[in-house]
Amino acid sequence: MPAPVDLSALIKAYDVRGTYPDQLDARVARAIGAAFADVVVLPEATGTPTVVVGNDMRPSGPELVGAFADGLTARGVDVVLIGLCSTDGLYHASGARGVPGAMFTASHNPAEYNGIKLCRAGARPVGQDSGLTQVRELAGRYLAEEVPVVDAPGTVREEEMLTEYATFLRSLVDLSGGRPLKVVVDAGNGMGGHTVPAVLGTGAGLPELPLDVVPLYFELDGTFPNHEANPLEPANLVDLQAAVVEHGADLGLAFDGDADRCFVVDENGDAVSPSAITALVGLREVAREVAAGRTPTVIHNLITSQVVPDLLGAAGARTVRTRVGHSFIKAQMAEHDAVFGGEHSAHYYFRDFFFADTGMLAAMHVLAALGSQPHPLSALADQYQPYAASGEINSRVTDVAAARARVVEAYVTQQGAGPVEVDELDGLTVSHWSSHPQWWFNLRASNTEPLLRLNVEAADEDVMEKVRDDVLGLVRQEEGA
Structure with missing residues (x-):
């Protein structure tokens, strides 16, 4: 029996992403389609097993979609091709039809890339802990042994869902009643x-x-x-x-x-911080829930601004802090029946949108908020970005563990900066927010490179710059220097 093909460089923690055609070609796409059918689609099907498939504008999309659909139909799954769409358009199709979905996209990656975002029925995510690892292993076997074809293959049809x-x-x-x-x-x-x-x-x-x-x-x-x-x-x-x-x-x-x-x-x-957008949109969703007599929950990742829990908590919401990454946010959204969720990477999640992320719906909320009052966006946004933030700063280090240890020694073990709160939900977060001067930072290691990612926020610019420079000095200080 041939050894399975190793697809670990292509199928990663959250999705499929690689260069076309050397990593992701039609043959690989067909194997992934068949594996998706066996691992996710067929075990969960309550009626005729069906998958909706869409693609973005990358030239390799149609070829890969066709091969993926062939892998699905070989295993007895019907395929609905919705053609060109956004990723949230595919999530809508999955949620509205109540069937699993696959979106062919490499998001923001350069032109030579393509990929696949997979979801269960209702736009529920498929990640490394929820089926993607098994898809990768089975697809590797199908590449080595060929995909078995059932006696009654599935069918393929096209459907327009943009409208x-x-x-x-x-x-x-x-948006109909706002000012122009x-x-x-x-x-x-x-x-x-x-x-x-x-x-x-x-x-x-x-x-x-x-x-x-x-x-x-x-x-x-x-x-x-x-x-x-x-x-x-x-x-x-x-x-x-x-x-x-x-x-x-x-x-x-x-x-x-x-x-x-x-x-x-x-x-x-001027760019408006995604944390400010999270606060602005979150307040709109919270107000609607509170007016209906409900106590809403809002999810935010741990590098969003402190303004998010501050303002949403004051408005009557329960805020839940989570790790960075869409699979974690989506899992928390569903677990807590959260009305809204936001990430500092500008992903925004809505209960009304199948707990999935949609940039378009977030944009519509911003347009509605701006159009419902007379002030310019700069004045509106200022209410939601009162603190100074460093943005994410990457440092390439030879020894990630040693660099992190230097920061722990300075800020946690010695507590030279005064009383701090420390957690390791995702990397190292050190917070001095309950005392003055107010600041916090998060230091996270990259999963794929020898990088440490630093985010710092403080109540004023001078404090932020001091904490930022102090932590970066520790991170970038070579051993023995």
């Missing part, structure tokens, strides 16, 4: 160029909204000719920031390649 997706989102946030807004949208040649006209315009045949949308790079092009579709990098926001000022717009929105993340800039072209 239903847009209609569903419009039902969750009413001009908004520049940078789709980065990604799927935002497909979804924004449908949701915020009249592309899906929906009523016109009081929005003047100025499109930037709406042409679908998986080679990303203008800039990478990764708004987390400041360089990729420059065009949007300039366009907002040039057009005198009220705000700007930037979507990543698969349009499941959304970044916001104000009328001055």
Whole structure:
């Protein structure tokens, strides 16, 4: 019997991600489709086993989708192809149809990459602890031994779901009554160029909204000719920031390649922190729940600003802090029946959206909040970003454990900075927030590289810079130096 093919470089903790065609080609996609059928789809099917499959604008998408569908049908699973869509569009299809799904995308990665995000029925995630490890192992065996074909293979059909997706989102946030807004949208040649006209315009045949949308790079092009579709990098926001000022717009929105993340800039072209967006959107969702007599729960990861638990807690919510990463957030969202969840990476999760993340729905909440009052976004956002933050700073170190130990010795063992609270939920978090001066930092090791990631926040800029520089000095200090 041939040894299974090792797919560990391709199928990782949360999804499938690799270069095409040397890591991910049609043969591999077919094996993964068959393994997904056997591990997830068939054991959980309550009727005819069915999977919805979509893809972004990368040129390799159609070929890989076809092969993946062939692997599913070989194992007796029906396939519904919804074609070009955003990742949250695929989550909507999975949630609305109550069937598992697969989205072919490499998100913000460069053009030579592609990948697959898998989910169970209802858009529930499939990660390394919830089936992805078993999918990887079985796909490796299928590559070595060939996929067995059942006597009654599944069928393939196509279905358009963009209109239903847009209609569903419009039902969750009413944008019709706000003041007119001009908004520049940078789709980065990604799927935002497909979804924004449908949701915020009249592309899906929906009523016109009081929005003047100025499109930037709406042409679908998986080679990303203008800039990478990764708004987390400041360089990729420059065009949007300039366009907002040039057009005198009220705000700007930037979507990543698969349009499941959304970044916001104000009328001055200044970036609004994703933590501030988490607080703004969270307060809207909390107010709705409190008005209905419920005590809502909101999830946030541990590197979001302290403003999130401060403001949402004061508004009547219970806040739950979790590890970084969408699979952890989604698990906590479902466990706590949370109304909303936010990450500092600009992923936003909604109970009303199958506990999944959707950049478009978050953008709609921002538009609704801005349009319902007379002030500019800069003034509105200032209420939600009162503290000074370092942003995530990466340090490449030769000995991660030793660098971390130096920080523990200085801040925990010696407690030279005074009384601190320490936890290791995800890396090392040291907090001095209950005393003055107020600050906290988180130091996390990368799972794949010899990197330490530092995030610092403080009540004022000087304190933040001092803590940031002190911790970085310890992290980057070589042994014996």
